[in-house]
Amino acid sequence: MDALVHRDNKVPERQRAYQVSTKPIYLRPPRSRLYMGTYLTFFAVGMVGTTTSIYSLIKGKKTE
Amino acid sequence: MKNINRTEFQAFPYHLVEPSPWPILTSFALLTMTTSAVMYFHGFANGGELLTLGFCLTAGGMILWFRDVITEGTYLGDHTSQVQKGLTLGVALFIVSEVFAFLSVFWAYFHSSLAPTIEIGATITYAHHALIQGNRYGAILGTFLTIVLAILFTALQGFEYIEAPFTIADSVFGTVFFASTGLHGLHVIVGTLFILVGFFRIISYHLTDHHHLGFESAILYWHFVDVVWLFLFIAVYWWGS
Numbered sequence: 001m002d003a004l005v006h007r008d009n010k011v012p013e014r015q016r017a018y019q020v021s022t023k024p025i026y027l028r029p030p031r032s033r034l035y036m037g038t039y040l041t042f043f044a045v046g047m048v049g050t051t052t053s054i055y056s057l058i059k060g061k062k063t064e
Numbered sequence: 065m066k067n068i069n070r071t072e073f074q075a076f077p078y079h080l081v082e083p084s085p086w087p088i089l090t091s092f093a094l095l096t097m098t099t100s101a102v103m104y105f106h107g108f109a110n111g112g113e114l115l116t117l118g119f120c121l122t123a124g125g126m127i128l129w130f131r132d133v134i135t136e137g138t139y140l141g142d143h144t145s146q147v148q149k150g151l152t153l154g155v156a157l158f159i160v161s162e163v164f165a166f167l168s169v170f171w172a173y174f175h176s177s178l179a180p181t182i183e184i185g186a187t188i189t190y191a192h193h194a195l196i197q198g199n200r201y202g203a204i205l206g207t208f209l210t211i212v213l214a215i216l217f218t219a220l221q222g223f224e225y226i227e228a229p230f231t232i233a234d235s236v237f238g239t240v241f242f243a244s245t246g247l248h249g250l251h252v253i254v255g256t257l258f259i260l261v262g263f264f265r266i267i268s269y270h271l272t273d274h275h276h277l278g279f280e281s282a283i284l285y286w287h288f289v290d291v292v293w294l295f296l297f298i299a300v301y302w303w304g305s
Contacts, residue, residue, distance in 0.1 A: 011268070026085060036128075045117065046121050050095060050099050
């Protein structure tokens, strides 16, 4: 518990770094591009899946 | 102040948000989740896989969206006193809508008509008071104990579901029992995650004795879930047994 209580406070330096940056907020935290890229890849798979799903739901086909 | 300097400062206390990808991405993630849930329930091919993906996309979108809100509040100073008032009102209205969601389940139960109980409201109240008094150790300890008890609650509920002699498809009692305790259980899991975020923000020095809206909202939500449990316990486990 002591290690958690006496941890370094990094908020002031992060405030300076975040406020200087001119990037959009969703790309400002560390590793944002990696997270965004991974998310959008899975999102694209989801959208393709949803489109084909809606088609098979309308057609009423239970197997491809 | 000269006019040229005046233009560099915001003349009002509100937060004008920047364009964000999360509303549209989360909306479509929810579309994926609900469409695939229909597929899964009706036995269509790949419904289960797509449902898992939809759930992960929704959860991922929420995590990255909330990360941006934390950035705005903690690092960019966008959450002024006025903005905090609006956020608090939003949380209160959200909890009122939750009250009505549970009211409908209770309505179903009373119309038609086993027990883990833990006092987890006490430890979170201790943590909250410790935070306000600037007692970092107490805030961390109280929040940590709350999370441990919350996980214990969910585990006991899980054992109860496994051991129950009836299923959701057995009688009106079975249906409403699993619908109401399941809805409550989901809220306990969400509340646990909500407090867990507060815990990590306390140990990262994000929260101060006078500015900790996210944590306070988690506490409010937690008390709500606690009160619902009291009603559920009286109605389903005590009166219903």
